[in-house]
Amino acid sequence: MKSPCASLLAEVRTFRQHHPEVRYVDLIALDIPGHFYGKRYPIDMLEKVAAGSPLKLPQNAVLLGAQGGLFKIGDYCFNDGDPDANRRLVPGTLKPVSWESQPLGQMLITSDGTETPIEFEPREVLAKVLERLRHKGIHPVVAFELEFYLFDKKLDNGQPQFARDPLSGDTDDQPNLHIERLSRFSEVLDDMARTAKDQGIDITVITAEIGPGQFEINFGHDSDGLRAADWAALFCRSTRGVALKHGYRASFMAKPYLQHPGSGMHVHVSLYDGAGNNLLAAHQQQALRHAVAGCLELLPHCMPIFSPNHNAFRRLGATVNAATHASWGFEDRDACVRIPESDPRNLRIEHRLASADANPYLVLAAILVGLEHGLETQREPIAPLNEDRASGTDFPLEMLDAVRAMQHQPVLRDKLGAEFVDVYCENKRQDHLAFQQEIHAREYRWFL
Missing domain, CATH: 3.10.20.70 (Glutamine synthetase, N-terminal domain)
Known part of the structure; x- marks a missing residue:
């Protein structure tokens, strides 16, 4: 060797x-x-x-x-x-x-x-979580999905403009899921896909999403969690570059338009033992329920990771598939934790809360810690949305509240590292305060 x-x-x-x-x-x-x-x-x-x-x-x-x-x-x-x-x-x-x-x-x-x-490098944080799970005989298989918007290359007084339809020359301002949108934007999308594959990224499905100029890319399932997160990070870099080459801007901003859907980072996770058995399917899927309970328990304390900036909190509570409470459900896209229909071998969770501009290493680390915590504590989850549409627990909807909820959570300090948690929370607190230091034109309109 x-x-x-x-x-x-x-x-x-x-x-x-x-x-x-x-x-x-x-x-x-x-x-x-x-x-x-x-x-x-x-x-x-x-x-x-x-x-x-x-x-x-x-x-x-x-x-x-x-x-x-x-x-x-x-x-x-x-x-x-x-x-x-x-x-x-x-x-x-x-x-x-x-x-x-x-x-x-x-x-x-x-x-x-x-x-x-x-200790606070994002890739190192994930590496430590994965190493601890390996020592416990737990082997995750992971797949990311990323939503993003295409905008016109030129901004209008700093504001994004709808991407222009290459066929008609008009702005692509009609939200829809039509397959024809993939054809109309095929030149730039094909280049994005080809470039991603040149980077070693296993991309699979491309979807025209609901928002104008919005698309989603799915990545292959990978047994190396670090590599899966690498793919998500590298895809964002290459996609922005390719878009500029074609006269567009590509953005993973969580909520670029208030009137249109935000962009999310969906993460599929299965857990296997050393023999290849799906741990979530054990005991008539009782382990799945425990894992879900752990995810939901820690979710309110991980909001600075899942919604890492002021704009990302705007995405929460939107009208399309964006949760306002920590919830779960079978084949339910309104849930934070969705259980897609699958056979026992491929049983997995789909964590849907993170914004597309979140740090993929930290998002995956937080999800895995939630699953690990659930398997350890073996608690029952709240009712799924399939049984009770009102089921769910509150989570912070503002950054400073979210930071306070994260910083002193003992499980996160233990499993993500106390040094990382302190550094990360202070970074987010300072970023939020710096954002508030600029007076925007709206304030003059309202209060001058």
Whole structure:
């Protein structure tokens, strides 16, 4: 078996053989708000990193706010000397970038698996959850679904404009699910799909969603939870790039239009034992009920993860498939936790609450912790929506309330890490307060 360095070096050299025109590679990782940060490396220097040379970036890059600024969080950022932290290359993620004007490559980097991982790095948080589940003999299989909007490339006084129908030249302002919309936008959608596959992402179904210019992409089920989350993160990056190339803007913003449906991140999760048996199907699906109960118990405390910004809370309570209470149901898209119809082998939950702009590593980590907690406590869930349309428990609908609900929740502090919970909550609190510091034109209209 090849050593990690030998495998990485072979990956870089093979890439160079296939793409001799590429001179630089972006080394990228996801920060807390779900944005990529990193460095652009000459490809010959990347070979040295693959061979074992140190790869270091500032630790505090993970802590950036939604607008890229740094907040004082404990001793981080302003009292710690802004130290570097080790990163490593993620094998199998070195791919060409086709949406830029110049030949380029990109590769994921992470602190997980290094000697001193960053406790609050999103990928490291998920890696620890997955490792703990493996030690318990629990092996998740995961699939993401992401909704997004296409807008016209030009904004109108900062406001998004409907994408123009390539066939008619008119704005695509009629919400519908018609298959013809896939045909009319096939050029950009096909390029998005092709580019995603070039990135190693297993995309499957493409759907025209209800909103104008809104679409959904499904990814294949994967037994590697980290890779499944990698796919979701990388798809957002490549899709934005491809859209610009075709004269559009692609956005995963949770609620770009008040009058139209928001965009969600739906996550399908099955749990298997080492022999391949579906754990959720055990004891006439009693384990499924326990897992659902755990998800619903922790859901109100995970809202800063599922709705990570001010706009994401606008999506909640909308008229189309957006819940206002922690609920579950069989084949019910109004539920936060939906149980799709399936045979026992493929029995799974579909977690539907997160917004499309949430951090996929953290969303998956929070869902898995909820399932794990439910299997441990073995409690019965509330009634499903199929039995009681009013069933459900409240969850916070405003960021500061959500942060308070998350920060001192003992199960989350134990299973996601107390350091992560404190850092994440303070990041969200500071982002929210920074958002409130700008006076918008509406306030002058109302109060001047």
